Amino acid sequence: MISQTESFIEKELTITKYVEGTLLLPNKNDHNSLAIIIGGSGPTDRNGNQNFLKNNSLKKLAEALSSKGIASFRYDKRVVKQIKLGIIDENILFDDFVEDAISTITYFRNKNIFKKIYVIGHSQGSLVGMIAAKNRANGFISLAGAGESIDNVIIEQINKTAPQFNGDTKRILQAIKKGKKVKDYPPALKSVFREDIQEFMKNWMSYEPTKIIKELEIPILIINGDKDLQTTVSEAIKLKEARPNSQIAIIKNMNHVLVPITGNDLDNSKSYNELNRKISEELIENIVKFINTN
Template identity: 25%
Template sequence: MVATQNTPILFLYFCLSKSYTMKRFHLLLVFLLGMLRLTAQQKDQVANQFFTFLSEGKWEDAYTILSPKSQTKISVKALEQLWNNIGKQYGPWKSYSSDKVENVMGKSRLLISTNTFEYYYVDFKVSVNSEEKIERFSLHAVNSIPLNGDVLDSVTIAGGKLYGSLSLPTGIKKCPVVLILPGSGPTDKDGDSKLLLPEYNHAYQFLAKALAEKGIASLRFDKRGIGANKSFTDPAQSTLDNYDKDAITWLKYLKQNSRFSDVYIMGHSEGGVIAIDAALAEPVKKVVLLSTPAESLENLLVKQFKPYVHDSVVKTIPVIFRQLSNNEQPTVPNTLNSVFNKGSFDWLKSHNGVVPADRLAELRNTQVIIINGTIDTNVPPAQAEMLHKSLPSSKLLLIPGMSHLLRMESDKEFIAIRPLASELISAVSAFLKK
C-alpha cells in the first residue's frame, strides 16, 4: 500500500473489513489517534528555521523570514534586543521542540510553537502567511521549570498546611533569607495573577533566582485559596489579619532554621502592607517595600478608579467601606463589581482603618528600603514618598521606567517581553547583604 494522507483511514477500513474484534479495534484506534497527535505536534519548517536562526544569533537571517508588514514594525536590531530580553527573563535558549497547528486558513496557518529555555517552557503564537513568511509572533503562554535549588516547604496554620518554595543559593551552608510576600488579589508566589494580568509576570520567581545567585535565600508562598494552597477555599479566610498571621508564622519558622544567618521580609503592593504588620509583630532587621501604598485601601481605590468612572460612582466607594464596617450589605454599582463583590467583602472590611504609613512610622529601629517605579499607575511614586516621610530613616529609591509589575516598560514592543528592572535587583541584593 502506498502511504498517503489517507493511509490511517484506509488502514482502519481494511481492518474493519477483516472483522477484527472490538477489543483489537479499540487498541488500533488508540494507536492511530496517537499517530495523528504526533503528526499534529511536528515542527513547522518556517517556525523551526526562524527560532533556530534566533538561537544562533543570526539576526539578519531570522529577519528575512518575517513578512514585509512585520519588517515595518521591527528592525533587525530590535529583533536582536527582543530575543536577548527573552533570554534575560527565561534563561538561555535550550531547544525548539514542536508546533501545534491552531488554525489553517487557505495557505496561511496559526501555530503554537513551544521553545524550552533554562527556566521556562515558552509558547509563542506564530502566524505564517501564504508566502511562507511570519506575519506576526507573540508570547502565548509560559510554564515555569522549577528553579534549581527550590525546595518545597510548609508551615502549619489553623485549617491545615501552608506550602511555599524555598530558593537556596548553591554551595553556601549559611546565608540570610528573605520572606517574599505577594500583592493583592489572586497573585501567586511567582508574581502571576492570571485573572487580572493576561501576561505571565513571574517577577517574584525572577527575584528569587537573582537573589540566590548573590548568596541570599528566599521563601515565597501562595496565599490562602491560591496555587498550592487552594485547599483554603473559604473567602472569609482571605483577610489582611489572616495574611498577617501567615507571614508571622513563616517568619518564626525561618528564624528557627539554623541554616539562615538572618531573616528579612519583603512585600510587593499589599504584600508590603503585610510586611510592615509582620515586622511589628515579629521583629526583623530589614524590610523591603516594593510598590507599597501609604494610604488606606479606601483612599487608594478612590484614586485608582477616578480616571475611569464617573464621579458619582467614585463617591460610592467611601459609602461601601462604611457599610461594610457596620456589617451592612453594601450597594455596589456594576462598574465596581470587579473589586467590590461578595468574594472580597471580608478582605475589604479587614482593611478598614489601616493606614500603612502610620504603621510604618512605628518601625523606627528597623532598616527599611522603599522602592517604587516612576510609571507605576497602581501605586504611584507619591505613595512611596509618603511612606518615606513617615519614616525618614528609611531609604527611598524611585526607579525610572519601572511599572507596578516591577518591569521596565516600553511603548513600542513587538512582543510582550519586558525585562525585570535590573536596578531593582541590584538595590535589593545590596540592601540585604550590607
C-alpha cells in the same frame, strides 16, 4: 522535592497547612541572609502569577537574588491552594494573610539557619509584610506598596478611572467601615464591593501603612517604579515621609511587575502577561545593597 541548578538548590517547603512555597539556596551561600517574598493582591502564586496573568515577577526576583548569593523563600497565597482544591473560604480575612507571613518568618527563625531574615512585600504584600516584620525580621523592603489605607487607594483609583462613581464609592466604603453590609452598589463596581468580600475589605482598610511603618524599629527600604500603573511614586513618598530614616529608591522605567518599560501604557499593560521580559537590574542592585549592608 529538591532540585539543583548551577546557581541554586531549590526546595519545596510546607510551612503550615496554608503556606506552601519554594526555598532557593544559592550554591555559594554562607546562609547569612534570607529574603521572604510576599505577593500582592488577588490569587497570586509564589511566582507572582494569577490565572490569566503570567509574568513570573516574583520567581525572577528570587532567582536574581540567588545569583547574588541571597537565599529566598516565596509562597502561594492561601487562596491559591483553595482554588486548586475547589474549596474556597469565603470568610477569609486580610489578617489571615498576615498570620501566614508571621508563620513563615517564625518557621525560619526557629530553624536558626540564617543569621538575618528580611521581608520583601510586593503591592498588597507590602502591608502584610510590614505588619508581620515587626519584632520578627531584621529588615523590611516595601516593593510597590501603598502609603495610604486601601479605602483611600480605591477612592483615588475610582476618581481617575470612573469619576462618576466617586460619591457611591465614598458612601459604600464608609458603610463597610462601620460594619454594614452594602447591597445597593453600582453594577460597574461589583468586582470591588460585592457582598462576599466586604468583610475582607473592612479588615483590610483598618490598617494604615504610614502608622505601621513608624513602629518598625528595623532598617527599611522603600522601592517604587516610575512606570508603575497601580502604585504611584507618591505612595512611596508617603511611606518615606512617615519614616524619615528609611531608604527610598525610585526605579526609572520600572513598572508594577518589576520590569523596565520604554514604551507606552499599552506596552506596560501587556508586560503583565509576558514571561520573556527581564527583571529590572537596578531593582536587584538596590535590594542586594540594602541586605548586604544592613
